[in-house]
Amino acid sequence: PTVSDSTHQPLPQRQLTHLRGPLGLSRLSSAAADLILLGDLTGRYASGSYTRLDSSGRAVVLRADRQGAAEHGHRITAAIACHVARAGGTGDQLTQLLLHPEHEGGRHARHIALRSGQSRALDYIRRVWDSASEAVSTTRALESRHDAYEILAALRDRIETTPWRGERGRTALRVLRAHLNFAEIAGGPLHHASERQTAEQAGISRTTLRVVYETVLKPGGWLRRLRVGHGREGSTWYLDNGSTPSHGAPTSLSRFRTTQSPPDPALEEWTTPETATTADIDSTVLGRLMGHDAFAHHGLGSAALMIISALHQRPDQTVGELVGTSSVSRATTYRTLRRLAEHGLVHHTGETWALAPRALEGLGNSLPEADTCPALEPAHGWDTVAEQYGTTGLATQRKALHAAQRAAYREALNRLAEHRSRAVVIVRDGRQVLVPTPRPDEVSSAWHTSYGHVLDPVTGRATPDWRIATDGRLILITPADQRSYDELAAAHAEALSEWESAA
Numbered sequence: 001p002t003v004s005d006s007t008h009q010p011l012p013q014r015q016l017t018h019l020r021g022p023l024g025l026s027r028l029s030s031a032a033a034d035l036i037l038l039g040d041l042t043g044r045y046a047s048g049s050y051t052r053l054d055s056s057g058r059a060v061v062l063r064a065d066r067q068g069a070a071e072h073g074h075r076i077t078a079a080i081a082c083h084v085a086r087a088g089g090t091g092d093q094l095t096q097l098l099l100h101p102e103h104e105g106g107r108h109a110r111h112i113a114l115r116s117g118q119s120r121a122l123d124y125i126r127r128v129w130d131s132a133s134e135a136v137s138t139t140r141a142l143e144s145r146h147d148a149y150e151i152l153a154a155l156r157d158r159i160e161t162t163p164w165r166g167e168r169g170r171t172a173l174r175v176l177r178a179h180l181n182f183a184e185i186a187g188g189p190l191h192h193a194s195e196r197q198t199a200e201q202a203g204i205s206r207t208t209l210r211v212v213y214e215t216v217l218k219p220g221g222w223l224r225r226l227r228v229g230h231g232r233e234g235s236t237w238y239l240d241n242g243s244t245p246s247h248g249a250p251t252s253l254s255r256f257r258t259t260q261s262p263p264d265p266a267l268e269e270w271t272t273p274e275t276a277t278t279a280d281i282d283s284t285v286l287g288r289l290m291g292h293d294a295f296a297h298h299g300l301g302s303a304a305l306m307i308i309s310a311l312h313q314r315p316d317q318t319v320g321e322l323v324g325t326s327s328v329s330r331a332t333t334y335r336t337l338r339r340l341a342e343h344g345l346v347h348h349t350g351e352t353w354a355l356a357p358r359a360l361e362g363l364g365n366s367l368p369e370a371d372t373c374p375a376l377e378p379a380h381g382w383d384t385v386a387e388q389y390g391t392t393g394l395a396t397q398r399k400a401l402h403a404a405q406r407a408a409y410r411e412a413l414n415r416l417a418e419h420r421s422r423a424v425v426i427v428r429d430g431r432q433v434l435v436p437t438p439r440p441d442e443v444s445s446a447w448h449t450s451y452g453h454v455l456d457p458v459t460g461r462a463t464p465d466w467r468i469a470t471d472g473r474l475i476l477i478t479p480a481d482q483r484s485y486d487e488l489a490a491a492h493a494e495a496l497s498e499w500e501s502a503a
Helices: 013-020 030-038 065-086 091-099 104-116 118-137 145-160 166-186 195-202 206-217 283-289 301-313 319-326 330-342 382-389 394-417 485-502
Strands: 051-053 060-062 190-193 223-227 235-239 346-349 352-355 424-428 431-435 453-455 462-468 474-476
Touching: 030 065, 030 104, 065 091, 065 104, 065 118, 091 104, 091 118, 104 118, 145 166, 145 283, 166 190, 166 195, 166 206, 166 223, 166 235, 166 283, 166 301, 190 195, 195 206, 195 394, 206 223, 283 301, 301 319, 301 330, 301 346, 301 352, 319 330, 330 346
Parallel strands: none
Antiparallel strands: 051 060, 190 235, 223 235, 346 352, 424 431, 453 462, 462 474
16 A cells, blocks of 8 residues: 655654665665655555556456565565665665665565575575666666756767668657657656657658667667556657667668668678768757658658758758768669759759758748759648648548547447457358347346436435446446456346345
């Protein structure tokens, strides 16, 4: 059981000294001392401990009390270990804190010692300490909101100077930029977002999003999913700095190493990629444009996003310079520049290229003093560009599809919460016919009330233990409310027999 915040009292100075003095943890914070001495008062570490996904991965079921309590205790133990590691403590000091009989935060470790023996508990504490030490050594503690924004700014700079080669690498950049937007709103690398939210902001499908996450962002150390979302909660994500040498793109496949022409199979692959090892783009511009229909897969595409972002960061670049700053191959750069010029979005003077004066406003090259070919008619907005490529309305269709999926998912959750059973579907004469399963818990209209209660046919009063679900079925509410359908049916039959006997 958890205690509300109103009952939380600051620790006496004597208890803080007891924790800090003998153990030498001079930098132990008051929040860490509270967790060690009093445990998880606010239930912060209980989130998700008492529920889990079923075997299908779609529905949420309750854990057994013992499983939920064990996971909750493990989260508290891991949090204490991280506090001790950040304070410069040792594994022996963590062991003393957790096994102290008066420290509520060590209840889980002491329970393991009582149930499985002292050696098993010490092994468990050692494993937790190793994980906490590794996590603390590879991360930075955020002391304030300002520190969080500094980390996000440094991450944005790293993203903008990392070459994202190939179509999949550029798509991964769109996904990463969407998560960076969510992180900036959340105020730190830890943030919450669903796959549908990210796909809508990046302007791609959920299938493509999952592919680039598994093949580029996750192996490259850019993005980690800490907790899979379920119900009405999005997944929990953590933005990292892409510490692996590949910088987010596997280098073993030729499609990730952009070249001017495909490599000869007899020569296997080129030894070095055509693009440079560093890039220079403005990801803010990319993040603002990537969700528009004009930059869909069959529209201007991700290559145009990279070139526009590179030209906005540094105008007047040659094609050779753009190949390095945008991480787009030379052939694709020429092709993309030609398409952008047809829409009046870029122009060139000699060997250098630059954005049109009002290109980022979506108005094309419409100024009279601009240098453009008179045969080309500039586009009057990004919507016009999308219309010319036939991609108008893709973002709206994607949002409508996601809204329908959310509604269906929530309906399925409601059905599970009301213990409904699946209907049987048969095919007759080429048509799908819905055959409802036989249910003995139909509710007579005479038993209904306007508040969803059930009337006792004998007394005429509402029975507190029964409710009517949204589909008109009778649901029995009990302290152990995870009954199967057969158990509900049996309980209803017994209750109905009692009511008829009384009548």
